[in-house]
Amino acid sequence: MNYQVVIKNIDTVNEVEGYWSYEDFIQLLGKFNYPDGATAEKSSLPELLEMAISDYEPNEAAQIVLEYKLRDHLSDGQIGQISNDMLIDKVCEEYPEIHLQGTLFHVNQLLFKAYNGKFPNAKASIVHFSLQPTEGEAQKLTAENVLKLLNNGLSDRNLIKRLFENQISQNIPFPEAEGIVWELTTEDNVNYNLVTSENWINKEDITESEFESVLEEIEDEV
Template identity: 90%
Template structure:
């Protein structure tokens, strides 16, 4: 059993997560949108070129092309068609039942939101900056599951994770969904962390306490 001192330093609300799309992604997508010269273009101009190439297409067609590029191995053609139409009306990235796809759907949504100047709903992500310092025991790198369990004491009862996964976040049982809820988790020193997730999962209003203590128990494997 480990005791931690937790400090939530800041939560940034962002429209896009920097660095998610690589130059290679832009070049591949440009090809799919009938712009074959992406590979020879100036790297810094790739996002702008892609936005221009995308905007020649109908929004739902463009959505289907980007969805196929990112999730074609997980979704059927019918599902892609359905999502590409729904994306124009709803924040599919917050509502899609397969939680592990929500992060990718967010990045796709925001790429299209920018390219079409707002025809798609604007979804937001939260970047949470926090520290978790053990007050007993050795320092170790925490997993997404560890982090959510430790954050539990600082979250309000209105928080969506708490409402949907109350026992997983508060009890000593496995919480496999944590890996899908947290899109990115980074640390350089195993004390100061940044996590990226949907504003729908954690936002500024969800934080009750900015400094608190939590206990991390070893999750017992359910035999």
């Protein structure tokens, strides 16, 4: 199906609003030995957590938050290694398991804020765009669909195109798309907001803001 694609804007942000819930704040406060989070004013929870975190050594705090978010995905040894590496490198941009990079970004930025810059400052991109089929009714699209449709507007220097040239440009499966795209929202199946790392898509990556793309049906692997 043919689509008219319009990339409206890309916002570069230090944190993604709404990622951490009030329940997350309460649970984390407990892990940082502040048991009264459940009775505190909701609006004060982020600030209370920042203060509670800053009472710990940075790598200790990183380990606690990583265990809270990723204990089902990483071993104790991996968590210990990442908690040290995070003080030096943007692990959330380099970690080889792409589907964990989004969570690592949110953990990194929570710690970056609490320690006022002791952790490297990573950034996310919120891409605002529309995908209008030239014929027929708009259908809700997946992360894989969307990245393939955005391909024609991305520079050849874009990291996704360099690492996944075949997957993004051909009608073959692109399973990594689910890890590259952290959030994908739409209210009308035409106008979309996509959240990802600035490392994957940034303002300099956009060479065309309006273009046409074809979305082909993915061929089943034999």
